[in-house]
Amino acid sequence: MSASPLPTEHELIERNRRFYDGLWRGAQLTEPQRFNTWPLVARLIAGATQRLEVAPGLRPRFPLKGTHFVDISAPALQRLQAGGANALQGHVTALPFPDATFDAVCALDIIEHVVDDEGALAELSRVAKSGAAVLLSAPLHPASWTAFDDFVGHYRRYEPEHLLAKLRAHGLTLEHSAIYGMQPKSSRLLDVGMWFLTHRRRQAMWWYNRTLPLFVRFQKPLALVPGMVGTAQVDEVLLICRRD
Known part of the structure; x- marks a missing residue:
């Protein structure tokens, strides 16, 4: 966790909104089929009506047609709606849907961004039907906190066992997992990126949005394992859970 004073929930929501509004305003929508999560997603949503x-932003993993989306970013919602998606403005801790609505739920790169992660997990579990697939991701190891976590609006990183305990407490059983994410392994590269994000934000966002397709093209296939993947020196994990 960052040593700086912790933001309130409202402050964190506004920080995230400002960052992602700026990011998505100049971005293009990336189709779900281009990500290394697609083979997994295609299998999970087979038959999920x-x-x-x-919080997909403009990087959704579920297909636009036939999926409900919730995001806090107005520019992202506009692009999703223009692409034919059913997209609403909202927050993960107060989802605008009845209990047990969905056969498949996806919330990547989100629970680390909210103060009330217990409330977020409770809502994701609440709207999922019994037996539904719930796809999550989260960064690991509080000791690995960097300035990048602060900048993108993270509130926490998780110890693996603590994360698993939270999932179990909300009726989510981990079935498979994989190493996930694209944070640079080089601390020097991260420092350079942070300098540009801090001092040349508009240019940094421009370059990020135009080089992302290259990063996506060279993603490695997901290596799924039963249960929790070995987490030593792993920055982020993808979690495939089942609603009890």
């Missing part, structure tokens, strides 16, 4: 993805 009711689907939800929370």
Whole structure:
């Protein structure tokens, strides 16, 4: 966790909104089929007629057609709606849907961004039907906190066992997992990126949005394992859970 004073929930929501509004305003929508999560997603949503993805921005993993989306960013919502998606403005701790609505739920890169992660997990579990697939991701190891975590609006990183305990407490059983994410392994490269994000933000966002397709093209296939993947020196994990 960052040593700086912790933000309130409202402050963190506004920080995230400002960052992602700026990011998505100049970005293009990336189709779900281009990500290394697609083979997994295609299998999970087979037969899932009711689907939800929370906070996809312009990098959705579920198909636009037939999926409900919730996001806090107005520019992202406009692009999703223009692409034919059913997209609403909202927050993961107060999802605007009845209990047990969805056969498949996706919330990547989100629970680390909210103060009330217990409330977020409770909501994701609440709207999922019994037996629904719930796809999550989260960064690991508080000791690995960097300035990048602060900048993108993270509130926490997780110890693996603590994260698993939270999932179990909300009726989510981990079935498979994989190493996930694209944070640079080089601390020097991260420092350079942070300098540009801090001092040349508009240019940094421009370059990020135009080089992302290159990063996406060279993603490694997901290496799924039963249960929790070995987490030593792993920055982020993808979690495939089942609603009890």
